[in-house]
Amino acid sequence: MKHVVERVKVLRVDEVAKDFGKTVQVGDVEIALFRLKNGEFYAIENRCPHRGGVLVEGMVSGQHVFCPMHDWKIDVTTGKVQEPDHGCVNTYKVEVEGDDVYIVF
Amino acid sequence: MEKKKLVLVGNGMAGVKTIEEILNVSKEKFEITIIGDEPYPNYNRIQLSKVLQGDTTLEDITLNDWAWYQENDIQLYTNEEVTKIDSDKQLVMTRSGLKLPYDELILATGSRPFILPIPGADKEGVTGFRNIQDTDAMLKASKTYRKAAVIGGGLLGLEAARGLLNLGMDVTVVHLGESLMDRQLDQTAANLLKEELERQGMKFLLKKNTKKILGKKRVEGLRFSDGEELACDFVIMAVGIKPNVELAIESGIHVNRGIVVNDYLQTDIPHIYAVGECAEHNGVAYGLVAPLFEQAKVLANAICDVETAPYNGSIVSTQLKVSGVEVFSAGEYIEGGEKKALSVFDDQDGVYKKLVFNGQKLVGAVLFGDSRDSNRLLSLIKKQADVSDTTKVSILQPIGGETGESLVASMSADEIICGCNGVSKGTIVQAIHEKGCTTVDGIKSCTSATRSCGGCKSLVSELLEVTLGDNFDASAQKETLCGCTTLSRDEVVEEIREKHLMTTREVMHVLGWNTSDGCSKCRPALNYYIGMVHPLEYEDENESRFVNERLHANIQKDGSFGVVPRMYGGVTTPEQLRKIADVAEKYNARLLKVTGGQRIDIFGIEKQDLPKVWEELDMPSGYAYGKTLRTVKTCVGETFCRFGTQDSMSLGIALEKKLERVGTPHKFKMAVSACPRNCAESGIKDFGVVGVDGGWEMYVGGNGGTHLRAADLLGKVKTAEEVIEYACAYFQYYRETGIYMERTSKWLERMGLENIKAVIENPKERRELYARLDLALKVHEEPWKKIINSDKLRTELFEKVVVQQ
Numbered sequence A: 001m002k003h004v005v006e007r008v009k010v011l012r013v014d015e016v017a018k019d020f021g022k023t024v025q026v027g028d029v030e031i032a033l034f035r036l037k038n039g040e041f042y043a044i045e046n047r048c049p050h051r052g053g054v055l056v057e058g059m060v061s062g063q064h065v066f067c068p069m070h071d072w073k074i075d076v077t078t079g080k081v082q083e084p085d086h087g088c089v090n091t092y093k094v095e096v097e098g099d100d101v102y103i104v105f
Numbered sequence B: 001m002e003k004k005k006l007v008l009v010g011n012g013m014a015g016v017k018t019i020e021e022i023l024n025v026s027k028e029k030f031e032i033t034i035i036g037d038e039p040y041p042n043y044n045r046i047q048l049s050k051v052l053q054g055d056t057t058l059e060d061i062t063l064n065d066w067a068w069y070q071e072n073d074i075q076l077y078t079n080e081e082v083t084k085i086d087s088d089k090q091l092v093m094t095r096s097g098l099k100l101p102y103d104e105l106i107l108a109t110g111s112r113p114f115i116l117p118i119p120g121a122d123k124e125g126v127t128g129f130r131n132i133q134d135t136d137a138m139l140k141a142s143k144t145y146r147k148a149a150v151i152g153g154g155l156l157g158l159e160a161a162r163g164l165l166n167l168g169m170d171v172t173v174v175h176l177g178e179s180l181m182d183r184q185l186d187q188t189a190a191n192l193l194k195e196e197l198e199r200q201g202m203k204f205l206l207k208k209n210t211k212k213i214l215g216k217k218r219v220e221g222l223r224f225s226d227g228e229e230l231a232c233d234f235v236i237m238a239v240g241i242k243p244n245v246e247l248a249i250e251s252g253i254h255v256n257r258g259i260v261v262n263d264y265l266q267t268d269i270p271h272i273y274a275v276g277e278c279a280e281h282n283g284v285a286y287g288l289v290a291p292l293f294e295q296a297k298v299l300a301n302a303i304c305d306v307e308t309a310p311y312n313g314s315i316v317s318t319q320l321k322v323s324g325v326e327v328f329s330a331g332e333y334i335e336g337g338e339k340k341a342l343s344v345f346d347d348q349d350g351v352y353k354k355l356v357f358n359g360q361k362l363v364g365a366v367l368f369g370d371s372r373d374s375n376r377l378l379s380l381i382k383k384q385a386d387v388s389d390t391t392k393v394s395i396l397q398p399i400g401g402e403t404g405e406s407l408v409a410s411m412s413a414d415e416i417i418c419g420c421n422g423v424s425k426g427t428i429v430q431a432i433h434e435k436g437c438t439t440v441d442g443i444k445s446c447t448s449a450t451r452s453c454g455g456c457k458s459l460v461s462e463l464l465e466v467t468l469g470d471n472f473d474a475s476a477q478k479e480t481l482c483g484c485t486t487l488s489r490d491e492v493v494e495e496i497r498e499k500h501l502m503t504t505r506e507v508m509h510v511l512g513w514n515t516s517d518g519c520s521k522c523r524p525a526l527n528y529y530i531g532m533v534h535p536l537e538y539e540d541e542n543e544s545r546f547v548n549e550r551l552h553a554n555i556q557k558d559g560s561f562g563v564v565p566r567m568y569g570g571v572t573t574p575e576q577l578r579k580i581a582d583v584a585e586k587y588n589a590r591l592l593k594v595t596g597g598q599r600i601d602i603f604g605i606e607k608q609d610l611p612k613v614w615e616e617l618d619m620p621s622g623y624a625y626g627k628t629l630r631t632v633k634t635c636v637g638e639t640f641c642r643f644g645t646q647d648s649m650s651l652g653i654a655l656e657k658k659l660e661r662v663g664t665p666h667k668f669k670m671a672v673s674a675c676p677r678n679c680a681e682s683g684i685k686d687f688g689v690v691g692v693d694g695g696w697e698m699y700v701g702g703n704g705g706t707h708l709r710a711a712d713l714l715g716k717v718k719t720a721e722e723v724i725e726y727a728c729a730y731f732q733y734y735r736e737t738g739i740y741m742e743r744t745s746k747w748l749e750r751m752g753l754e755n756i757k758a759v760i761e762n763p764k765e766r767r768e769l770y771a772r773l774d775l776a777l778k779v780h781e782e783p784w785k786k787i788i789n790s791d792k793l794r795t796e797l798f799e800k801v802v803v804q805q
């Protein structure tokens, strides 16, 4: 498979409030983009490893998001599921330039 | 005295258990060597199912780590296979050429998956489920392949299937028999099991005889004897196990299905023993650890020359390790002839229990849906106990009715708690008293209870609590708001009041939360408490709300939403129905359904369409998602009904309009019926009203959900206005004293009906509660309107970003 590094502009910083997420659909991939309380952006795959819950709708606490389906806790900076559950989700690199937020593939 | 040389072939569960038992008897007697052909120290094979299901990891299932072998002076060879035994010279030979002498030799080679001898069974993508390697293969396959077939609908097959489902595969279980787990379950339990697993997403093909595995290099499908085919790209064979006996056969040891042993686990050749799945005792080769561990104990004593009762065979029991399913089976599970069955079947709760008796003796049991009694039953069956009628009743009693009495408390000291390791209640209690164990992990290392399948964990922890009694750490017992704090609900609310704390962050900061940003438990709770204490000043924190309450719709498992508009009192109009129909069509609703709360749910709406849907509906939100007033169900009442004594619809509508929107600790449901026939089910509501001649009766604390509870009579009043006043006061009292996520049924039991009555019946307090509620009611805006009218909320909360590639 051909692998191209691509940088896609997804939104402006002020289009998502702190402690909230935004659904970003790039081609077939659905991504949960989060803006944390400290202003940093992180992007992970929008599918909980448990039963496929939409993570973007989860409650954001610090650098963790709680899946809205059955409350698994996932670190959005690493994609790792927290104890006592196990698993991980893909993470995507996010770059912020001025007012614009990019996801890098 | 020189130590004798003891050699163990097979570094698995039964063999190493035997060594542990031997070390318990004497550490001095033997110089021990273990040879195993897997590259790991002894691990918990049982938990492979849980690894696959994502409940634990490979690292966590080691039973004896490398250090254990060292500490006990055991010479361990891993990745090494014993290929020959010379019983004359008392030597074992290995693949890599080692020659090891023995004085006593134990064979514990286990078994391996039985692979159906059908064409294609050797194709890529076909595997058994036995060891870490198989598990790894499945974990990997799930990343690349989609459609799995599991051949075999027994315990192992179902556990594998559940694991593959968790890993995101599409899974079909192919089974030769007519019903699942047919060697453990009767038809009724098997049907319930199938229904439950289907609900979890598993597919089944029963009565299918697999004849051929299709595909070129890799598997592409299965063909059955009836000519039908199933496409799949991954196959697990779980049709049975086959004892590993080749080594024994070649070495001239008597083998039937397994290596034949007597009551002391001796083979027909002196100084050679066999234990575990590779051994056959009295015609039976067992495939579960409990009997193997019993064998291990007998063998250890025998080999150490300690007097021991002979091994007489075991009664086996099984428990399926699939989350969300409780199945237990033991002994003779099918009645007939002399054997009579006694059973209860609660179709609604999906609970089925059957006891099989021979005369008064309990000889077998099947439990589905509630297996809490399994260990008790197993000991009764093992003891061949005469079972009294009271015991029968206590076991078969309906599940919902909580007896309040702890199950472990009623067990006798010799009853087994951990079935796998044969640990009795008495042994655990002794460990608590004499060895000072205070945790489940402590009990595990002292007694081995919970160490194998882990099914008895909850019993052990209950036993700890019961036994430690007052010594049970009281501070550890205190119900704190959540793990982020050591404060209780009351302490936190008191501080919010006193220190005038206004945001969740402020609370966490000032009250010394041990996490910087709280969690999904405390944030919504704090958001509620602050709003309750400071109704006028508090600005609701949307980010601390669960998605449903943030987006004002019910999230579905696929990420779409359900929309439930208000239909006050369950009364609607042609115009409303037309609007709902139009919206449902326009936005491709996947389902329109009449809810249990007398209104209509529009299912399958995409998030970004929600504001438009609400706008076009032009109806208020029904708050089907909220911790607030849900519905007021009504019956048709005197307006039409020939028995009606009161206008139930009007009162219901008035109550719903009065109380809607403001937050409560948990959801709050109401109903108004116009006569004691109670067609609106007022007896199972948080607040239910029943019209009688000349007045209204008010019932409180009812619940129709998980823990069914009939409501208690709060009192009787004459007019509809009085009902509203009482309802408001009651509602507010619950708001002020309830614990977040505590329904009124629990709250009422905690507070005491008489205490609540005393407050509500006091006219002064009633009016004050009413006034405080009115204040809180003032600030609430219709949420759908608010969102429709705010561009900011619409973009921030509902719009999704789509990037075309």
Ligand code: SRM
Pocket: B554, B555, B556, B557, B562, B564, B593, B594, B595, B596, B597, B598, B599, B601, B623, B624, B625, B630, B631, B667, B669, B684, B685, B702, B703, B704, B705, B706, B707, B743
């Ligand atoms: C839609 C509805 C089922 C239906 O198709 O009829 C429903 C659907 C849900 N109920 Fe219910 N309940 C519905 C009536 C009921 C009823 C019957 C009633 O209200 O008369 C009950 C039992 C009565 C009671 O509560 O006392 C009921 C007892 C529960 C419970 C158990 C509550 C308890 O205290 O034990 C939960 C779980 C919870 O709230 O924690 C629950 C939770 C849920 C949730 C919200 C689960 C969730 O958190 O996602 C379901 C949302 C499904 C979805 O995909 O949107 N639902 N639920 C009903 C909506 C009524 C409405 O118009 O608002």
Ligand SMILES: Cc1cc2nc3c(=O)[nH]c(=O)nc-3n(C[C@H](O)[C@H](O)[C@H](O)COP(=O)(O)OP(=O)(O)OC[C@H]3O[C@@H](n4cnc5c(N)ncnc54)[C@H](O)[C@@H]3O)c2cc1C
Pocket: B009, B010, B011, B012, B013, B014, B015, B035, B036, B037, B038, B045, B046, B047, B048, B049, B080, B081, B082, B083, B108, B109, B110, B111, B129, B130, B131, B156, B244, B247, B275, B276, B277, B278, B286, B287, B288, B289, B290, B292, B319, B321, B420, B453
């Ligand atoms: C996925 C799964 C789930 C299970 N769930 C349960 C459950 O819930 N409850 C329950 O009671 N039981 C369960 N079991 C069964 C239980 O794990 C077995 O009964 C138990 O492990 C058998 O112990 P054993 O020592 O006889 O065999 P094993 O644990 O298989 O040990 C035998 C060892 O000997 C090695 N060996 C074989 N031949 C040689 C040789 N020639 N040289 C050197 N080494 C050799 C093998 O590689 C293996 O490591 C489950 C099994 C599996 C696979």
Ligand code: SF4
Pocket: none
């Ligand atoms: S929560 Fe309610 S709607 Fe959902 S499955 Fe259970 S009973 Fe049905």
Ligand code: FES
Pocket: A048, A049, A050, A051, A052, A053, A067, A068, A069, A070, A071, A072
């Ligand atoms: S789907 Fe995320 S916790 Fe279950």
